[in-house]
Amino acid sequence: MPETVISVTNLLKSYSDITAVDGISFSINRGEVFSLLGPNGAGKTTTVEILEGVRNRTSGDIRVLGEDPEKSRSLIFKLGILPQDFSFIYNSTPKEALDFYKGTLTASSDLNEILEMVELGDKATTPFQKLSGGQKQKLGLALSLVNDPEILFLDEPTSGLDPRARRNIWNVIKTLKEKGKSILLTTHYLEEAELLADRVAIMNKGKIIDSGTPMEIVERHHEDDNLIIRGDGQVENLLGSGGYQFQREGPYIKVGLKSIRDATEIINYLYEKKAKFDDFTLKRESLEDVFVRMVGEIEEDETE
Amino acid sequence: MKPSRISAYFVLHAKSYMRSRSALFFQIAFPIILILLFGAIFSGSSYSPTTLIVQNESPSAASWGVISAINDSGLFKVQVISETQNLSDYITVHSVQAALLVPANFTTNLYNGGVGELVLKGHTNPTVASADYQTLNGVLTQIDFRTSNTSQKLVLSSQVALGNTGKTIDYYVPGLIGFTVLSTMFNMVYTVPNYRRERLFRQLSFSGLTKSEWITANMIFSFLMLVLSDVILVTIGIYAFGASLTLNAETIVVSAVIIFGGLFFFTSVGILAGLVSDNEETVSVVGNLVMFPMMFLSGVFFPLSFAPAYLVTISKFLPLTYFINSLISVLDYGNISSVSLQIVYLLIGSAILFAIAVKLFSWKQK
């Protein structure tokens, strides 16, 4: 039996006018990367902040490392937290911020190593207000690592980062996972969740609408696989006369497949007809495709 | 409360503070500029006093005694003109701001146990004349010329008392110390709403730092900054402008206690003001609403004894007045016993207010 480090049962949080989290339950095992996904306002940050002990819940039961974060004073020393809207004292430098954390948390970590890990070494003595958005974000991540925490709460750690920096943070998260850290990750980049998360939960309007491994979710909700062909109008005409359903998307033609094997049949058909096309790929729906549809369907249901 | 966390935050705060030009300006540079300014304007008055034209129509030991006492106060340089001149003409011809007339009945009235009336004759500018009037009035009160036995001896003994109260710079040193204590309020008035908006208290709490530790570190730092700026003020006051302050182990310790109480008081006011301001505009409105009346009416910028009665009444409701009065009493006169009860009240009041402010000041999100 894997050890449960976070358990959430019927968690509910209402603000004066809305219910931000509406009776959700999930648990996270030690060493697992668990990702909360959902559109803006779904209730992800609220959930994470309740687990961090920053906000009080309205009802429900939560346990983080066996303790109630609302009451425990010592829990904070075992957690690493990167909030969504991370900010710091405007004229303190990353070096000073890290020194401060090291002092208060009585940690023995190597601060230079942490700075290098998040690629902030050359900005160690730049005041916070003079850092770029992405650099600020990296400082937030660096601070969450000072106490070598058992659990990390990373609320959108890669938003605002350039693609290379994002990949670097992914590597940091992978390294943390290898070290056996448990991580609760929220993100709007579905590929990030697909790549890093062992399990995901998709939230919408305060409720979890599905959860499981990314593969399981895609498996449960995917529609037809697609054959993507880069080709011109001639290819379209041929596909039309062959009786295939397709859609044009920019330079690509997307052909829906009942079964993956149909792909060979279509390609052979186009060869026979001497159609000119540059390349083709076979594409299953990604978590993002499935996500957009799941969340979109609910929106549509409600507007009916 | 853990000392290691307090010191970790102290270091972080001190470094950020030292990098903040506006904080340094208001804490250190501004009071220095003010004392240089006040010193230049007012300390001069004791070395090159306003010339006061005096005409004595009632020559006697009593009247000349009063006139020489006025001269010895250091606030006026008396220049006597002959009885035969027409004083009003003299004022006009020589463009004199104001001149003092000792009327013919002055001595007789005094010897009959009545009031010896002196007349200040003004020229055109009423405010200057009125300032002269206030100052002169203060001087005359000290001389106590209503005693029927106006011997030379009485006048001389008044001179000693005047030697201490006469110099305006003596008065401004405690006033400006009060000002530095008052400005600690602004650390909180701006920090609290700003840190709440930026959610920095939440971020600090992730480091394990608690609210009480944060406040303690802030107070220790503010106190050290106060000691620094006040030592500079006193040094400039004494060495640059010749302020005569009573400095000994006792008065220094008691002054430090008053400053410490003031720090608690105004930090609490700052926290409370910061809590009611939820955006930048209200911050400066609330801040100035608290700051300016106190600054001007508590005697930082001008001695209240010269102010109209209704302002004096208002000042009685402003806590800063009591801090400054206590400091004046201790630093200028070395008089601790007469204000010791007042100091105890101030400390108790500060402690209560501080407890309320800390209680209302929550780091948690709703």
Ligand SMILES: Nc1ncnc2c1ncn2[C@@H]1O[C@H](COP(=O)(O)OP(=O)(O)OP(=O)(O)O)[C@@H](O)[C@H]1O
């Ligand atoms: N302090 C607050 N007071 C009132 N309502 C709030 C407060 N904080 C959040 N909400 C509301 O709660 C809901 C959930 O917000 P939350 O921040 O948890 O969403 P989220 O899933 O993190 O969104 P995003 O992806 O944009 O970060 C939103 O409708 C939001 O408007």
Ligand SMILES: [Mg+2]
């Ligand atoms: Mg969020």
